[in-house]
Amino acid sequence: MLDLTYIILFISTALAFLLLCLMNRALGLAVLCALLPTYLLRLTVPLPGTAGFVLPTTLLEVLFLELFVFWFFTRRRSRLEKRLLGPWIYPATLLLVGATIGTLMAPDILPAAGLYRAYFVEPFLFFLVFTDIVRGRSERRLVLGALGATVAVIGVTAIFQKLTGFGIPNPLWQAEETRRVTGFFGFPNALGLFSAPVTVLMVGWSVALIRSESLLQRTLSLLPALAAALGILAILFAVSEGAAVGLAAGLALLGLLMRPTRLLTALLLIAASATIIFHQPTQDYVSLMFSLRDESGGVRRIVWDESVDMLADRPIFGAGMSAYRSTLPPYHEARHIEIFMYPHNFGLNFWSETGLIGLLGFIWLAILFLLTNSRIRSSFPDEWLPTALIAAMIAILVHGIVDVPYLKNDLAFQFWILLGLTESMRRQFLVLQEEDGD
Structure with a gap:
């Protein structure tokens, strides 16, 4: 039944x-x-x-x-739209070619093909749909509101789990003294990976609305602010250090780049630096975490060393799609550590799954994303979204140093949504520039 x-x-x-x-x-x-x-x-x-x-x-x-x-x-198709898709098509093609080769090389092609479909083909096709449908500010606001609503639901679920422990699958995470919430994901870091970049976007949106001359807009700023607060609580209750550091990096950059928050952010960074310098327990904790000398960091250093040894024997094409676990055992000496699905570093992840070709495509996409938003920001300084998108991508990349961004169904779509928002703005502002030129 x-x-x-x-x-x-x-x-x-x-x-x-x-x-x-x-x-x-x-x-x-x-x-x-x-x-x-x-x-x-x-x-x-x-x-x-x-x-x-x-x-x-x-x-x-x-x-x-x-x-x-x-x-x-x-x-709807036009020659202009075909031309405008150009900048993204080259790095995207590299990423897809690398993923295709990785799939064809995989020892078990059926699960590899499933991941190839879910992580690469469908998200890229979604990008094409996105850039055709999302053409202006109203559509972008719809998308941002949808992402914010999801993080708000995740945050409410996280608060409920923090108070009750209900729905947390792991007994260690469920125990009150070591509780780590998971939301409706299977593990805490998945919650942080999804929530951190969206939380950064919500903070940027809230600041932009507060600056509005319209009372209605200033009132509406409470909605993204609430979503951001719930996202922050979710990450804290998940005790996801990687997500917390990524979120902090994204918010710090956002605060420094947005004029209304620049002074406050600078003061907060000075206060945080002073706390680290003069408060020994905080200094010890930060030093332990950033030097990867804590338990989690030690595991990652071992995993990275073994992964590099494995990739040194197959430097061009990597292990193949969904083949990391089956390829690593000959290099796996730390028997007390399980073999994970991925090396837990975005560079090693893509190198293993898609080879150097796919890794180059991903890096190219990320750089193009940052440069494109920087150009839009320079040309249209009153537009807040390019700044928030830059900060959101920084949150992803910083967290990705020690985790697995992108290589999950929701995260792959989320990545291409960020690119789609960027392309939507680029098209709109390019048309405005051409009209001004006329």
């Missing part, structure tokens, strides 16, 4: 989303952005005409495919 109920709810949600897309494409896309964590809802679909072969899928994938098919048959 439970399985049947689950399937009915799964199908009902998919049908409701399809109806929403038929009514309003932009709203459908925003709802999809809000439902990124629905990759956790999985279903296996038996394929007719095969000997019991099933296709695993997720609710997120089904919703995306509905949006993509609807968009494909209703899209």
Whole structure:
């Protein structure tokens, strides 16, 4: 009965989303952005005409495919849009080529193909849909509101788990004295990986609305501020040090780059530095964490050393998609440490999964993202979103030094959403510049 109920709810949600897309494409896309964590809802679909072969899928994938098919048959095309997609297509192609080679090289091609589809092909196709539908400020606000709503729900769930321990899967994390919330994710760091960049965006949005001359806009600033506060609490209750450091780096950069918060941020950074210098317990903790001499840092240093040894024997193509665990054992000497799915460093992660080609593509995309937003920020200094996007990407990259950004269904889509917001602004402001030139 439970399985049947689950399937009915799964199908009902998919049908409701399809109806929403038929009514309003932009709203459908925003709802999809809000439902990124629905990759956790999985279903296996038996394929007719095969000997019991099933296709695993997720609710997120089904919703995306509905949006993509609807968009494909209703899209608007122009020569201008083809030309404007240019800057992203080259690094994206490198990333996809690296991922394709990694999949073809994988010792077990079926799970590799599943990750290839979910982490690379579908998010890139979503980027194409996104940049066609999200054309102006109103659509961007819809997307930002959707992301903020998701983080707010995560934050409320985290508070509930902090108070009760309910729904935390690991007994150690559930115990009150060592409690780490997970939200509706399976582990604490997944919560931090998703929440940190969105929290940075919400802080930037709130500051921008507070500066508005409109009383309504200033009042509405409470909504992203609330989402940001809930995101911060979720990360703190998850005790995700990587997410906390990434969030702090993103917020510090955001505060320094946004004129209204520059002085306050500088004073807070001075106070934090003074605390670290003159308060010995804080100094010891920060030194231990940043030198990776604590337990978690020690594990990561061992994992990185073993991963580098493995990659030294296959430097061009890496281990292959979803092949890190099966490739590492000959290099794994620290038997007291489990073999993780990935090396827990964004450079080593991409090198192992997609080879140097994919790693170069990812780095190129990140640099292009930062440069593009910097140019928009310079040309349109009153626009807050480029600054917030830069800070959000910094939060991802800083956290990614010790974790696994991107290589998860929701995080891959989130990454391309950030790129899509950037491309949406770039197109809009390029048109404005051309009109001014005329």
